[in-house]
Amino acid sequence: MNIFDVIHDNFEPFLDGEIRPLNIMEAANLWYFLAISETTMRNEEVAYNLAQDKELRDKLWDAKVSVHQPIAKEIQEFLLKEKVPLPKGTPPKPAAAYQLPEGAKFNDQEIANLMSFNLLLGITFAARGLTESVRSDVGLIFFKVIVRKTLFGASVKKLMAQRGWLNYSPAFKA
Incomplete structure (x- = not known):
C-alpha cells in the first residue's frame, strides 16, 4: 500500500470541482462531535480552576487552546458552510x-485521568466519523481530530507517568 496512492484516491472525487451533498450521517456525526467537544471544553475549564499541579493546569489550558478550540472552529465553519x-x-x-x-x-x-479519557473518547468517536464519512473533506476533518488528539494525548500520558497518576493493569502471567 502506497500512502500517496491512498491520499490521491481519497481526494480524486474532489478534483473535478464537484462535491457530493453532505449526507445525514456525516452531518449528525459532525454535529454531535461538536456538541460533545463544547461540553468537554466546559468540563476542562472547571478542572483548570480546581487543579493544583501547575503542569496539569498548563496541559488543560493547552488542550483548550491548541486542541479543542481549533477543532470546534473548523467543524463550526464547515457546518455553517453546509447550512x-x-x-x-x-x-x-x-x-x-x-x-x-x-x-x-x-x-x-x-x-x-478524566482528561485522558476524554481524549480517548474523542479519538474513538472521530474514528467512527472517519469510517462512516463518504465525502473526503469530512473524513479529513475527523482524521485531523484523531491526529491532534493522539499527539496531545501522548503528552498527557507522559505527565501522568511522571506524576504517578497513570493506572497500570497487572501483568499477565499465563
Whole structure:
C-alpha cells in the first residue's frame, strides 16, 4: 500500500470541482462531535480552576487552546458552510482560583485521568466519523481530530507517568 496512492484516491472525487451533498450521517456525526467537544471544553475549564499541579493546569489550558478550540472552529465553519445549524453550547467558564476542601473536588490525578479519557473518547468517536464519512473533506476533518488528539494525548500520558497518576493493569502471567 502506497500512502500517496491512498491520499490521491481519497481526494480524486474532489478534483473535478464537484462535491457530493453532505449526507445525514456525516452531518449528525459532525454535529454531535461538536456538541460533545463544547461540553468537554466546559468540563476542562472547571478542572483548570480546581487543579493544583501547575503542569496539569498548563496541559488543560493547552488542550483548550491548541486542541479543542481549533477543532470546534473548523467543524463550526464547515457546518455553517453546509447550512447545518450548530448545537447550542454554553458560555466558557471563567478562570478562577477556588480553594475547596479535599474530597469536595476532583484531585489532580482524577482530573488527569478524566482528561485522558476524554481524549480517548474523542479519538474513538472521530474514528467512527472517519469510517462512516463518504465525502473526503469530512473524513479529513475527523482524521485531523484523531491526529491532534493522539499527539496531545501522548503528552498527557507522559505527565501522568511522571506524576504517578497513570493506572497500570497487572501483568499477565499465563
